[in-house]
Amino acid sequence: xxxxxxxxxGRIQAQGIGCQESESWTQDNVPTKNDGITFENALKxxxxxxxxxxxxxxFLKFERFINKAPKNGYDDNIKSSFTPYPPIRDVxxxxxxxxxxxxxx
Amino acid sequence: MNVLYKETYKNPKILGLNMxxxxxxxxxxxxxxxxxxxxxxxxxxxxxxxxFVCTNGQxxxxxxxxxxxxxxxxxxxxxxxxxxxxxxxKDCEFQELVVCLLLTKEYTQKVKELIKCWFxxxxxxxxxxxxxxxxxxxxxxxx
Numbered sequence: 001x002x003x004x005x006x007x008x009x010g011r012i013q014a015q016g017i018g019c020q021e022s023e024s025w026t027q028d029n030v031p032t033k034n035d036g037i038t039f040e041n042a043l044k045x046x047x048x049x050x051x052x053x054x055x056x057x058x059f060l061k062f063e064r065f066i067n068k069a070p071k072n073g074y075d076d077n078i079k080s081s082f083t084p085y086p087p088i089r090d091v092x093x094x095x096x097x098x099x100x101x102x103x104x105x
Numbered sequence: 106m107n108v109l110y111k112e113t114y115k116n117p118k119i120l121g122l123n124m125x126x127x128x129x130x131x132x133x134x135x136x137x138x139x140x141x142x143x144x145x146x147x148x149x150x151x152x153x154x155x156x157f158v159c160t161n162g163q164x165x166x167x168x169x170x171x172x173x174x175x176x177x178x179x180x181x182x183x184x185x186x187x188x189x190x191x192x193x194x195k196d197c198e199f200q201e202l203v204v205c206l207l208l209t210k211e212y213t214q215k216v217k218e219l220i221k222c223w224f225x226x227x228x229x230x231x232x233x234x235x236x237x238x239x240x241x242x243x244x245x246x247x248x
Contacts, residue, residue, distance in 0.1 A: 016188070061153055068150035075145060079192055080154050081169060083205050086182035086245040098193050 008100030010076075012043055012062065014055055016091035021046040030073050030101045036066040043093075058082040058093035065095065066103045073104035106180050109208040114152040114172045123208070127157040127168060130217065136224045138162045142194065160199060161224055165192060168216075169205040176207060183241040185212045187219060189231070202231070 008031060011024035023043040025031050031039070040062060044052055052059075061082035079096045110123040128141055142158040142165075152175075157168040171184050184207035192201040202223045206212045215238065222230040 065150065065153035068147070068153065070147060077142075077194055078144065078146075078154065079167065081167070081203055081205070082153070083169075083186060085171075085175070085177045086179075086184055087186035087205060087242060088245060089186065089239050089242065090188035092188075094190075096193065 006099075008102060010095070010097040010099070010102050012039055013094045013096075014043055014047055014051060014058075014092075015094060017054075017089055019047070019051050019091075021051075025102075030104045033066050033069065033103050033105060036103045037063065040066075054084060054088065054091050055082075055093055057084045058091075062093050062095060069103040071105045073101035076100055106209055108173050108179070109210075109213075110170075111173050113156075113170060114174075117148050120148070120151060123170070124157060131157075131159055131166075131220070134221055134224065136161050160194065163199070164224060164226070165194065165199040165201040166220060166223065167192070167201060167203045169203070171205065171207045173207060179207055182245045183238075185215070185238055185241060187216075187235050187238050189235075 006026045007028050009026045011022050013020070013022040021043060023039045025035070025039060040059060044059070065080060074097055076097050076099050079094065082093045084091055110119050110126070112119040113123045114120070131139060138161045140160050140162070142160060144154050144158060146154055152172050155167040156170045159166050173179060176184050185205070187202065187204045190201050190203055192199050202220070204216050204219065206216060215234065219231065219234040222234065
């Protein structure tokens with residue numbers, strides 16, 4: 001089965017001021033909340049200290065987003081963006097659930 | 106600084122009024138093929154999701170609103186930003202404009218102008234307004 005046909009697809013991205021790194025998932029099982037934290041850390045691993053520092057509050061909001069997900073996870077076609085307090089241009093962390101569900105208990 | 110709909114994330118009634126406000130504003134702009142995309146989620150996860158999403162079939166718009174009770178020293182800093190992006194909806198790809206703001210009169214005026222230009226595909230003006238928004242943020246860099 002090609003990756004595009006897998007049931008659950010999505011990605012988190014660190015974007016803004018020259019940064020564009022992402023971590024994606026394509027899998028048959030719905031990613032759990034713990035998987036979400038793993039994706040987040042895999043993404044952080046691709047960033048410099050400064051890029052992580054600029055997005056510290058973005059990652060905290062992303063974790064809250066995961067923890068507040070319904071028991072069976074969020075639906076697809078959800079895209080959210082987490083910006084720092086206060087905002088700095090287009091600096092952000094994006095999450096996009098492209099197909100299936102994500103972040104179940 | 107007078108922030109409108111302050112209790113948006115505390116009170117579902119205010120959240121509904123706030124969403125209605127954006128819906129009304131977009132309808133007044135008379136955008137062809139306007140479609141409001143509803144985001145289904147529990148009330149307590151609202152603040153981490155867009156407040157309002159819409160499309161005209163070619164371009165889309167996502168609006169986020171900061172929670173005034175979480176926005177650190179909001180009277181001192183500029184709580185408004187915007188960028189252009191690509192998004193996927195029902196297997197289609199759209200160019201999208203994303204706006205995050207605290208709802209004040211001044212910011213709303215700026216964003217209204219930006220949204221109008223976005224759906225009219227006046228991309229140079231869109232870039233200019235986004236630059237103006239970024240210049241408001243100079244004070245944020247000093248944090």
